[in-house]
Amino acid sequence: MNCAIRTEGIVKSFGSRTVLDGIDLDIKGGEIFGLLGPSGAGKTTLIKILTGQLTQDSGTSYIGRKDTRKLTGADHKRFGITMDNFGLYDRLSCYENLLTFARIHGLPKSSITDALAKVGLSDAAKTPAGKLSKGMTGRLKLARAFMTDPDILFLDEPTSGLDPVSADEIHRIILSEKARGKTVFLTTHTMTEAEKLCGHIALLNEGKIVEYGSPEEICRRYDHQRMLKIHLSDGRDMELPHNSDAAAALSELIVSGRAETIHTTEPDLETVFMELTGKELSA
Amino acid sequence: MKNIIAVFLKQLSDTLKNKTVLIQFAMFPVLVIVFENAVKLEDMPEHFFARIFAVMFVGMAPLTCMSAIIAEEKEKNTLRVLMMSNVKPAEYLVGVGAYVFVMCAFGTAVFAAVGGYTGADLALFVGVMSAGIILSELTGAVIGVFSSNQMTATSITVPVMAIFSFLPMLSMFNDTIKAAARVTYSQQLSELINGIGVSEISAESMIVISVNLVIAVALFTMAYRKKGLE
Structure with missing residues (x-):
C-alpha cells in the first residue's frame, strides 16, 4: 500500500506554548493508525493540520502526494472527518442533516439511506439530531463523514464519553471501513480501543512522539x-x-x-x- | 451555485422548527392584519399600521434572523463542517441571505396587500422594502460574524434592532428623536413609505440609505477580516 499520510518535522505553537514539536509519521494506506495521548497532548491539533484546518509553523505534511497546506475542495472530498466539536443541525432530522451534505457534494439521495444504514440509523432517519443519544450522535457524525466514500477517515476521539455498547458499535463500523480498504487516522486516549483497532500507533506526549509501532511490538519492547x-x-x-x-x-x-x-x-x-x-x- | 442552494434549502427545512426565526418572520405580518382590521381610530391615516409595522419588520426580522443563524452555526461548529465540505464563506452568506430575503418577501407581500399598494406604488414599496431588508441583513451579518455564540449575538442584536425598528415610530412623537433618527436607514425607509403616492423620492433619503449601505459593507468587511466565519 502507498503512504496515505506523511508528516516531517511538524511544529506548531500557540503563543509561547509549543503544541507539536517535530512530528514525523508515515501512515500506510488501508490501515487504522492510532494517535494516543492524554488530553492536551496535541492530537486534535495534528488532525487539524492534516485536514487543512490549521497551518503548521514549520515542517511538511502530505495526504497522498498533496501538501496539506494546499488542499482544495476536491481534496477535502477524499477524506471524511469527525471531531468531537463538529456539530449537527439539532432541529433537522438525521436524514435532513445528511441531505444538506449530499446536496453540497452532489450525491444522490440513495447515498443518504446507504450512509444511515451503514451506521445502523435507518430507523432513526426522521428523528431530530438533537434528540439522539450520544452514541447515535456519534454514529450520525460517522455517517456524515462516510457520505463521500472517502479514502481517508480522520476520527478524533470517536468514542469519547460513550458507553461500552455504543463504543463497540462504532468500533464495528470503523473496522468495516478498514475492511473496505479505507485508511483511518484515529485519535484516542483509550488504550483498549487502540489495541483493538489499530495496526500501528504513536504515543504523543507534550507535542512529541515518544513511541511508535504496532501495539504488540511496543508492549513487547517494554517487557x-x-x-x-x-x-x-x-x-x-x-x-x-x-x-x-x-x-x-x-x-x-x-x-x-x-x-x-x-x-x-x-x-x-x-x-x-x-x-x-x-x-x-x-x- | 449548488452550495448556495444547499445552504438555502437547509435553512428552509429549519424554518418551521426554529421558533426564534419563525416568530421574527411571522410576528409583524400577523400583527398588521390584526391591527388593520381591529383598530380604527379617528383621524388615523389610511393604512397607518401597514406603514409603521412594515418599517419595524424591516428593522427587526432580517437583522435578528441573520445574526441568530450565523451565531448559532458558529456556536455549534456546524459552520466549520460546512467550510470543511468546501462551502465558501461567500456562498454560505449568500445562501443564508437569500433565505432571509425570500422569507421577508412573504412578509413584504402581506404588508403590500394590507397597505393597498398597486401599480407604480407597489413597485416602489417593494423596492424600498427590498433595500431595507438587504441593509438589515448586512447589519445582522456583521453582528453574527462578530459574535462567537448566540448569547453574544443576542446581547448586541437587541439594542441595534431596537434602534432601527423603533426609532421611526418614536420619531413621530418627538422632534429631537426625529432629528437624530434621520441618519438611520430605517427612518428614511419610513419617510419613503409614507411618501408613496404623496411625494417624490427625496435626495436626502437616497444619500442616507447609500451612506448606511457603505457603512454596513465596511463594518461587515472589518468584522469578517477580524473574525472570519470560524
Whole structure:
C-alpha cells in the first residue's frame, strides 16, 4: 500500500506554548493508525493540520502526494472527518442533516439511506439530531463523514464519553471501513480501543512522539521482566523465564493439565505510556 | 451555485422548527392584519399600521434572523463542517441571505396587500422594502460574524434592532428623536413609505440609505477580516 499520510518535522505553537514539536509519521494506506495521548497532548491539533484546518509553523505534511497546506475542495472530498466539536443541525432530522451534505457534494439521495444504514440509523432517519443519544450522535457524525466514500477517515476521539455498547458499535463500523480498504487516522486516549483497532500507533506526549509501532511490538519492547506467569490448578502461581529454557517445564505443566492460565508479563499500553512519560494516558 | 442552494434549502427545512426565526418572520405580518382590521381610530391615516409595522419588520426580522443563524452555526461548529465540505464563506452568506430575503418577501407581500399598494406604488414599496431588508441583513451579518455564540449575538442584536425598528415610530412623537433618527436607514425607509403616492423620492433619503449601505459593507468587511466565519 502507498503512504496515505506523511508528516516531517511538524511544529506548531500557540503563543509561547509549543503544541507539536517535530512530528514525523508515515501512515500506510488501508490501515487504522492510532494517535494516543492524554488530553492536551496535541492530537486534535495534528488532525487539524492534516485536514487543512490549521497551518503548521514549520515542517511538511502530505495526504497522498498533496501538501496539506494546499488542499482544495476536491481534496477535502477524499477524506471524511469527525471531531468531537463538529456539530449537527439539532432541529433537522438525521436524514435532513445528511441531505444538506449530499446536496453540497452532489450525491444522490440513495447515498443518504446507504450512509444511515451503514451506521445502523435507518430507523432513526426522521428523528431530530438533537434528540439522539450520544452514541447515535456519534454514529450520525460517522455517517456524515462516510457520505463521500472517502479514502481517508480522520476520527478524533470517536468514542469519547460513550458507553461500552455504543463504543463497540462504532468500533464495528470503523473496522468495516478498514475492511473496505479505507485508511483511518484515529485519535484516542483509550488504550483498549487502540489495541483493538489499530495496526500501528504513536504515543504523543507534550507535542512529541515518544513511541511508535504496532501495539504488540511496543508492549513487547517494554517487557523488561520477560517472564511467564502461570496459575496452577492447585491454586498456586509460578513464574518461568520467557525463553527457550522454560520450554520443557512449560510443556510438562500443559501436558499434565496443571497449568490453568499462562500469561506473559508484557505491560499494556497504559503502563508503557506511564513508564515513558510518568503520566497516565487517560489523564 | 449548488452550495448556495444547499445552504438555502437547509435553512428552509429549519424554518418551521426554529421558533426564534419563525416568530421574527411571522410576528409583524400577523400583527398588521390584526391591527388593520381591529383598530380604527379617528383621524388615523389610511393604512397607518401597514406603514409603521412594515418599517419595524424591516428593522427587526432580517437583522435578528441573520445574526441568530450565523451565531448559532458558529456556536455549534456546524459552520466549520460546512467550510470543511468546501462551502465558501461567500456562498454560505449568500445562501443564508437569500433565505432571509425570500422569507421577508412573504412578509413584504402581506404588508403590500394590507397597505393597498398597486401599480407604480407597489413597485416602489417593494423596492424600498427590498433595500431595507438587504441593509438589515448586512447589519445582522456583521453582528453574527462578530459574535462567537448566540448569547453574544443576542446581547448586541437587541439594542441595534431596537434602534432601527423603533426609532421611526418614536420619531413621530418627538422632534429631537426625529432629528437624530434621520441618519438611520430605517427612518428614511419610513419617510419613503409614507411618501408613496404623496411625494417624490427625496435626495436626502437616497444619500442616507447609500451612506448606511457603505457603512454596513465596511463594518461587515472589518468584522469578517477580524473574525472570519470560524
